[in-house]
Amino acid sequence: MEQTAIRPQKGLPLYLQLKQMIQAQIASGVMHPGDRVPSERELSDRFGMSRMTARQALLELVREGFLYREQGRGTFVAHRKVNQGLLGVTSFTDDMRLRGVVPESVALDQVLELADAEAREQLQLDIGAMVVRLKRLRLGDGRPMALEEAILPAHFVEGLEDHPLDKDFSLYAYLRERGILFQRAHQTLEAVLAEGDQSQFLGVLPGAPLLLLERLSFRQDGQPMEFVRAYYRADRFKFFVDLNQG
Amino acid sequence: MEQTAIRPQKGLPLYLQLKQMIQAQIASGVMHPGDRVPSERELSDRFGMSRMTARQALLELVREGFLYREQGRGTFVAHRKVNQGLLGVTSFTDDMRLRGVVPESVALDQVLELADAEAREQLQLDIGAMVVRLKRLRLGDGRPMALEEAILPAHFVEGLEDHPLDKDFSLYAYLRERGILFQRAHQTLEAVLAEGDQSQFLGVLPGAPLLLLERLSFRQDGQPMEFVRAYYRADRFKFFVDLNQG
DNA sequence: AAGTGGTCTAGACCACCGA
DNA sequence: CGGTGGTCTAGACCACTTG
CATH class of the missing domain: 1.10.10.10 (Winged helix-like DNA-binding domain superfamily/Winged helix DNA-binding domain)
Structure with missing residues (x-):
């Protein structure tokens, strides 16, 4: 010193x-x-x-x-710094870059619509509220990694409709630029089997294992601002997290 | 106020x-x-x-x-307290109780042996070090939930061999009593398909989805003290975690 | 301008640990 | 015992937000 x-x-x-x-x-x-x-x-x-x-x-x-x-x-x-900082909320884009993989997105669908019951419940919206629904195929080094659907209250993303969602566009970077930041997220993970659409988009056989990730993100003031449901190819993705305190 | x-x-x-x-x-x-x-x-x-x-x-x-x-x-x-405190390291026992499920363990195997290459690597042990290997079937409300193998450096758990591992015994409570506490853990999750032993113990068909959890726990001073590999029935278990900071 | 959180000071006493 | 972290005080100036 x-x-x-x-x-x-x-x-x-x-x-x-x-x-x-x-x-x-x-x-x-x-x-x-x-x-x-x-x-x-x-x-x-x-x-x-x-x-x-x-x-x-x-x-x-x-x-x-x-x-x-x-x-x-x-x-x-301390003896071994456990994967520094990976307790944070990560985006697919950042996540892939961190692993040395080139991230890419293909927009499959992108609509402005009335929030359905599930969206209203998750995002705590009133009846009649509008949401943006983004369905994207996520690629890593050009290979399909995940099928993802994000739902956001429409007022957070005015003007997003005119935005190109392909290539290395990051929704999170976009929001960051507009001063919208996450503070906290609640995430669940489960194992499921690929079926129908999923196996086609992801390029696996029906019955292949997928990791289903659901995430609800909150802003600093605790208001929910994004609900994501994503299916990851189990053979190409491993989720990791660091936990504190015993 | x-x-x-x-x-x-x-x-x-x-x-x-x-x-x-x-x-x-x-x-x-x-x-x-x-x-x-x-x-x-x-x-x-x-x-x-x-x-x-x-x-x-x-x-x-x-x-x-x-x-x-x-x-x-x-x-x-803040607007909605996101699952208070679930950022911590949890044990199977605590986890089940939290969900209102009665936890139970059946010891399948319990040996004191020389650490193999994987155990030495994970736990940062020298050649010749001894480890305790615990293989347990985890039950929730009497139904198979997970197949779990834990590996610990032998010096942490002297005397454990004489301990009853069945029923609601908690390895973590045991360690807590002896003043051994976790501070941090690194955990990975992936989706796999059940095969061989796994499907038999867990009572599912081969090819059923399982959630594979691997966790390396560290003590306060950063020394690794437990490596766990557990296979959870996907239909009965969903992993969740809260993340901070964006 | 007034109020807020963000940073900073120069002290103090306590409980705990090691030699 | 002296050194450590844990708690606490009574001030201070700053940057920022709001009216």
Whole structure:
């Protein structure tokens, strides 16, 4: 832990600068798993900040799994960072890129319609509300990966009808640009067998195993904003998630 | 938000008392989704605590999804609490109980042996290390739900060999009693088809869909401590998870 | 301009742990 | 015992939102 510059308001809050510095030391191997990190008092002395500021940096790193603390002993570098950050809500596009696969979408259907009972229930809409329904075939490196249907309240996506949905278009990037962000999602996964349409679009035999994913996403204020039902080819897709706390 | 007693050191830290009070008001319906919660300054005034203390209560409730904040506007009650707390590592036993199903286990096999290559890789063990291998059939309300194999480093579970593994025995409760806690887990899910042994134990036809779950659990210090591979009957089990942050 | 959350300070006492 | 993290105080200035 060298005395690199950390002091001034160079745009970034102090605690974030400290956090990044510690993170860098772990990543670069300067500090090893099990090593003790300097105490809150030591950090605040060394970098001329208050103890609460150093504390905030350490606590965030603990929450993110880089460090762990033991009462009365100290703060230590965690042993193996479990797949950093994959606790977040991911989009198909990001997901594929992360795996080094080139994502692609083919729009099969795209309609503006009255929300049916299921959509109203999931998205908590009133009778008469309109929704956009997007049916897409998802490709990875040009091969069919998943058949996906997304339903969103129409007011979130005005103008989307004129948007090209093919190629590497990401619905999530589109929403991000418009300032619409997810905060939380509830997701279920089950195993089903391919039938009818599904096997044709995905290029598998009827009876092949599929992973059925259903996801309801919420905005920051807790309002539901997207319901997705997607069928993934089991031989090409494995879902993973990191869980915290015991 | 009434002026109930909150002041003194009645065992519980101040910020936890405040947190619980706010949580109770949300649960009881006194405060509704979208309602503004008193500001940090207002809370600190009203309850005679410092702003940082009130802030700590609010920030924890935000992290847990009960509240959300908007810069310059205030702190608000979130709209729908997404399955409270199900971000955690769950055991089969807890999971079933949560769903109102009576869990049961039948031990099929239980051996102490040399760790093979896969076990060493997953659990980061050296050559020559011993592991305990537990094979169990999991029942819910008396019906087969899953076929599960767990592998643990032998030094975590000394004495387990003499333990009855049937009935409602929970490996996790056993470990909890011995002070061994999980902090984090990495889990993957995929869809497969039942074959051989699996279909017999689970009571399904070969070719029936199964949900294959693999989980690697870590202790607080980041050391891996259990690897589980479980096959769930797709018609009786749906996996769900809540994700944070977009 | 007034109110909010975001950051930060310079102290304090406590419970817990190790030597 | 000294050092650690856990809690807490009473202030401060900032950026942001709203009227």
